Amino acid sequence: MPELPEVENIAISLRPILEDQTVQRITCRAPQILKGPGAQRRSAFLKALSHQHITAVTRRAKRLIIGFQNEQAMIFQLGMTGKFLLHDNEGAAHKHAHLQIALNGSQEVHFIDARRFGRVWLFNRLDLRNPDTDMLDAGMGPLGPDAPTISRKAFLAILTTTRPVKTLLLDQSRIAGLGNIYVDESLFATGIHPATPANTLDQEKAHTLHKHIKAILKRAIRYGGTTIMDFANPYGDMGRFHKRLKVYGRHRQSCTKCNTPIKRIVLAGRGTHICPACQSQ
DNA sequence: ATTTCATCCTGGAGGC
DNA sequence: TGCCTCCAGGATGAAA
Numbered sequence: 438m439p440e441l442p443e444v445e446n447i448a449i450s451l452r453p454i455l456e457d458q459t460v461q462r463i464t465c466r467a468p469q470i471l472k473g474p475g476a477q478r479r480s481a482f483l484k485a486l487s488h489q490h491i492t493a494v495t496r497r498a499k500r501l502i503i504g505f506q507n508e509q510a511m512i513f514q515l516g517m518t519g520k521f522l523l524h525d526n527e528g529a530a531h532k533h534a535h536l537q538i539a540l541n542g543s544q545e546v547h548f549i550d551a552r553r554f555g556r557v558w559l560f561n562r563l564d565l566r567n568p569d570t571d572m573l574d575a576g577m578g579p580l581g582p583d584a585p586t587i588s589r590k591a592f593l594a595i596l597t598t599t600r601p602v603k604t605l606l607l608d609q610s611r612i613a614g615l616g617n618i619y620v621d622e623s624l625f626a627t628g629i630h631p632a633t634p635a636n637t638l639d640q641e642k643a644h645t646l647h648k649h650i651k652a653i654l655k656r657a658i659r660y661g662g663t664t665i666m667d668f669a670n671p672y673g674d675m676g677r678f679h680k681r682l683k684v685y686g687r688h689r690q691s692c693t694k695c696n697t698p699i700k701r702i703v704l705a706g707r708g709t710h711i712c713p714a715c716q717s718q
Numbered sequence: 719a720t721t722t723c724a725t726c727c728t729g730g731a732g733g734c
Numbered sequence: 735t736g737c738c739t740c741c742a743g744g745a746t747g748a749a750a
Contacts, residue, residue: 723747733740
């Protein structure tokens with residue numbers, strides 16, 4: 438499930454493939470995944486992108502942004518299973534290749550999403566220097582500061598709520614980019630129980646949590662992200678971070694710190710992994 | 719204001 | 735081997 442480190446790696450891989458290239462044609466086989474101002478007239482939107490130059494491939498939180506010379510833009514929310522794969526134009530496309538970008542030459546980049554939770558937002562005009570305001574105009578959810586670069590001050594400011602700290606960290610409007618995996622990992626690293634009300638964390642715990650979130654995301658980016666089920670970069674390479682997970686997906690295995698079996702609980706409707714000894718409430 | 723719940727989806731896992 | 739049921743969860747929007 439792509440969280441920020443996975444999307445960052447996709448952006449890193451896609452950039453040299455797409456940037457400064459000219460689009461030949463973009464086709465969409467699953468119009469229901471299209472959202473935003475351009476979705477109403479999707480045929481016209483996609484048609485206008487033929488022969489357009491791709492000027493930017495960027496990321497904000499878990500969103501991947503592709504910008505074109507004429508200021509049209511597409512923003513991908515990958516949902517659970519969204520990914521991109523290179524397709525050489527020979528042979529059948531993947532069953533779930535919902536959106537296909539054909540470049541000049543035989544190269545194609547396909548957006549593939551089996552579960553179809555992913556969305557592609559179409560913007561007729563997007564200011565890539567400050568996309569946040571445009572995203573909001575289009576009805577995309579508001580985003581808090583990006584988790585890898587959030588300042589200590591801003592982080593402390595979001596903790597002033599009685600909500601469970603896990604719920605808070607998953608709330609993209611407060612802090613953007615974390616998902617279930619990296620929240621569980623960050624809370625374990627800090628020794629915090631996920632149900633702890635955010636405003637009861639003392640100064641030291643809050644600082645340590647802030648530090649661990651940034652460090653874990655940074656390491657996950659460096660290791661190419663985490664592959665649980667589907668994630669892969671456009672070349673089909675899997676992330677290498679899953680070997681370094683300490684609690685996520687390690688139900689009943691022993692804690693790397695104290696050997697206590699890792700427990701799986703449900704919090705905020707999400708599978709939540711903790712060491713019951715290291716993360717007391 | 720906050721939290722829970724249903725919804726969207728398919729493929730993989732586990733039970734029998 | 736195969737059929738069935740259950741479940742994963744990012745984001746959203748309604749309901750409690």
